[in-house]
Amino acid sequence: MTYFQCDYASGAHPKVVESLIVTNEDQTLGYGDDKYCQSAAQKIKEACAQPNAQVHFLIGGTQTNSTVITSILRPHQGVISAHSGHIAVHETGAIEAGGHKVLTLDAIDGKITAEQVKECYMQHKIDPSRGHTVQPGMVYISFPTESGTLYTKEELTRLYEVCKELNLPLFIDGARLGYGLMSQYCDVSLKDIANLCDVFYIGGTKCGSLFGEAVVIVNDALKRDFRYIMKQRGALLAKGRMLGVQFDALFTDELYFKICKDAVKYALMIRKAFEEKGVEVMANSTTNQQFFAISDEWLEILSKKYVFAFFYKLPDGRNFIRICTSWASKEEEVLSLIEDIRSL
Amino acid sequence: MTYFQCDYASGAHPKVVESLIVTNEDQTLGYGDDKYCQSAAQKIKEACAQPNAQVHFLIGGTQTNSTVITSILRPHQGVISAHSGHIAVHETGAIEAGGHKVLTLDAIDGKITAEQVKECYMQHKIDPSRGHTVQPGMVYISFPTESGTLYTKEELTRLYEVCKELNLPLFIDGARLGYGLMSQYCDVSLKDIANLCDVFYIGGTKCGSLFGEAVVIVNDALKRDFRYIMKQRGALLAKGRMLGVQFDALFTDELYFKICKDAVKYALMIRKAFEEKGVEVMANSTTNQQFFAISDEWLEILSKKYVFAFFYKLPDGRNFIRICTSWASKEEEVLSLIEDIRSL
């Protein structure tokens, strides 16, 4: 069976694994106070052109989102998110468990606009029952979104301008950042991301490492005592260097970007094959996740050789599925799938 | 100025005040361990025909909602509510501050249906990412709703059947319970309420007392250690007897019901007057809150003598307002308002 079910089905990229092997017997201090974390942080700051940023290495996405958000908000504040945002739907209420409401906005293609954020903020501001409603305290978006779509540079710039105007820190969830930046449809660079938000993270788990997310705090006001909150949330890895070693490998010779690029190319090839067969594409994704509505019959045929993610039955009986490529996808696997699609 | 702005603009009903005066010099134990609380609890249990219920006296609505909900849910569970529910909108995230997501359902007239609850539950149940989403753990409704509407006995029966089937405790917020039960359009009695849920509260703050809400826990499984959670949430009043004294007065000679009945009658009279003038009624309320869309001009005229609650401007320029009667509304005030409406 070939897995196109998700982008975390394999282990780590061989170069990452090799780095773990060659450093395995080293002895270092724990909790990220080691040369590998320092080196990785330095490379990330350089790649972002943010020499003064703080870089912290956490383990997974839910943990990273709840740690960052908890560190920013006061108790009466909530985080604005697309209604389809990961924090709103798929984290078992981690943000609420930290005491905060997720203030959801209807999102087209998983994206929220500067105007929506401003409207949400102003509604609260002019609400005669202000004090009785949760105060918007920050904005969360993901890049790419849950639907695989991308904010344009213009959209992101407008969004961040509004956030600054309203004093709402902007946090970008980059669980699949590599797949976003490497899309041919993306007009945003890593430096742009770093310039257009207050804090973001560079996803490792889905982009070549065994696990790990690198939080980059750009805004000075958000840096204070972040490590305490990491520790409290169980996000301070004892052998912290495991994260440094992996990100150091990923940010050496642009490995992170190179391995994501092919994945996106493959995903778009698969999409094209489905489109040519008249299969409905369910989201305007331009990244490594693609969503389709496919009949029982075709799904059954393809499922003999491939594993996809099944989401749910549509009212008309078709199946809403996700096909996901990753840095680990092999060209021959992709070509084989495309051939099988064509012969449906 | 006459206040029709809300149902908590005045002090307490004279008989409640008198009870406070005549008992003022008594000395009793604190925290509700006194004869007045016992007597009030007894009368409430009798009125509900629930001899085995637990009755607890709390101070206000937000506190009561968050205490009850916190006492029931495990950390990964959320509470199902109408999207317009008080806990979802107007409690500054009190439920989230207790760690729980409010799972909102689109509501018509502020009411949710048995079918919606079942669908929400089943969606979670069959979700392939179960474990990654908040688990529905209980259902919250208000009677009357935020829109002043009422569940019929049939609707409530169906809802509770589904709740029992799915093992979801049903909690009824009765902040304005008296105004609901005393509506001529209501086919539900207090005994029905007690029979058709697991826990509910009888609102005092808006129905004749200075403050206070009486929680009635019907389901044995929800009784354990409720007092601890009250204390932790700041809901255990030191001079707890103040609550007992007031509810004892309200549940003597059916005072609670009598004083609410007129308020509802008045509200429906005001509604009729507006309807006759062609003013749009904004919710199917059959209780003491009525909602209207009124022009700037008419609002200005009426605002010279009356205080209403202004919610917001409609896109067409009209004003969305609430007119609220209460146990303290006087017939002459109501008749005066009606006359002024007619002469607009």
Add this chain to the structure above:
Amino acid sequence: MTYFQCDYASGAHPKVVESLIVTNEDQTLGYGDDKYCQSAAQKIKEACAQPNAQVHFLIGGTQTNSTVITSILRPHQGVISAHSGHIAVHETGAIEAGGHKVLTLDAIDGKITAEQVKECYMQHKIDPSRGHTVQPGMVYISFPTESGTLYTKEELTRLYEVCKELNLPLFIDGARLGYGLMSQYCDVSLKDIANLCDVFYIGGTKCGSLFGEAVVIVNDALKRDFRYIMKQRGALLAKGRMLGVQFDALFTDELYFKICKDAVKYALMIRKAFEEKGVEVMANSTTNQQFFAISDEWLEILSKKYVFAFFYKLPDGRNFIRICTSWASKEEEVLSLIEDIRSL
């Protein structure tokens, strides 16, 4: 039976009750936006000589403590308190329920010293595992303490100097503030209290009102959005004016102080009577709570006419009891008790 069990056994002072009666039919806006709250706040600011302070009216002590503390701390911070502090022992973990550790210091007579606070802070500061331990974020004391003792002006000044030096806001729980300030052994004035901390509260529940605590926020940095956090914690009373009316009465013609003064005098008279009989006094209390170790026999005799608070059996069989006077204590009751003590 005469109650010396606690200082919340009676209703409110007659003048407070009268104020509630005469304002009962008034109609005002809710949630403290009314003239009575304004007037009371003004009088309190004048009494404190703090024209720029914010004054908020809350309902009870546990609620007030958890609201104030939650509003100040970030998630990884804790509140320093005497191990015997109310927040550490008698609030069912309300502070922890808000997410924060209570960092307890051993206290003599319920008091903590500037030196202890500094030591606690520095230990954390130099801890090689800093980041793994809770960061001290503020200091909580009560005046008088749980043991009925008082900080001297010098002690309080030193404590506050250290707090300012370490950037730790100092919060004074004044649940029994009146009984503290009116002790003949007290060298601190209300103005001193306001000058020597960042936020404090003036207890009403135990000092003449039905309920209510007036929070005075002196430090500008702590004022922002306090009302939101009150609402979220269920501390924003719908008929907020009830609190304003009561505090307005208490702060008219120094009623608050006058009624507390006699209570302290009585308590010290009772103490003297016990001392003369050789009964061991269990704390250096100079306020309205007095603590004694008394034999079974004597306790049984006195308990025929008086209600005391029984704490626990001492190892030697004596009973640790508290005798508490209040603004409601009558001279004849006190004299009767003293006579009965003398004739033991």
Add this chain to the structure above:
Amino acid sequence: MTYFQCDYASGAHPKVVESLIVTNEDQTLGYGDDKYCQSAAQKIKEACAQPNAQVHFLIGGTQTNSTVITSILRPHQGVISAHSGHIAVHETGAIEAGGHKVLTLDAIDGKITAEQVKECYMQHKIDPSRGHTVQPGMVYISFPTESGTLYTKEELTRLYEVCKELNLPLFIDGARLGYGLMSQYCDVSLKDIANLCDVFYIGGTKCGSLFGEAVVIVNDALKRDFRYIMKQRGALLAKGRMLGVQFDALFTDELYFKICKDAVKYALMIRKAFEEKGVEVMANSTTNQQFFAISDEWLEILSKKYVFAFFYKLPDGRNFIRICTSWASKEEEVLSLIEDIRSL
């Protein structure tokens, strides 16, 4: 430099690394739904002789402690722990951040007794202010303790009997379980551990793996929905199989136990060398952590070649240090240190 600073300075045991390498290209489902986790869980259940236990793989200790404790307690309950317990001191208030108080007991050698637990429980039970104090809801111990000491089988049996009698689930933190079980002074087996508590975890991070703790839930009542709470707390690793692969290696051919055994032997050899030089041993540790009070001079000499953990200066000027061996310690390193101690 040779590290005796902690037991998480190196990577993973070579066999663990090898397992990660050979499985790296496998594609599996995420979040622990894979054959490696199944296999590891099966081996652990067999090693514990608990066929019906649930086994969950989490990432680190703080995360595991807060997830387990949060899953068990109701909001008003606290967890009993030694005052020196990891959850009480070194987790930045993670338990409090989850809403719960840590109820600490004075501990000798880091251990608490059945009698202490019963006393704490009974004090609460008979407290006249019950309801105002946190209710003991479970008991936490670590094996070995923070001081490196071990509960005897008799002590543990008595403790668990009391826990069962009082209906307090007993949770054993086994972050260093291997070093405990493999001490020559230990009379408890892994099967005993599993029999004498409700839930415990087998530490991987400090005992041979890159990271990972295996929670074993023995008591059926504690199994429900544990995965939800893991996810909410960020403890559900996307590539969950990384944990399965590692624990599978550790529980193949008793690797886990073998590699811990030498570490303990080495630690006791180092202790003996210090004792022979008259250095004061600071805790009765019989496991891989040893604690000493050593002069500035001797510390300076040894620090040229070895890294120890410095805790703090004792009042007499000596340094409180920890020397820690691990599965990665090499015999020649240990012998070298011993020789250097002897020649001091």
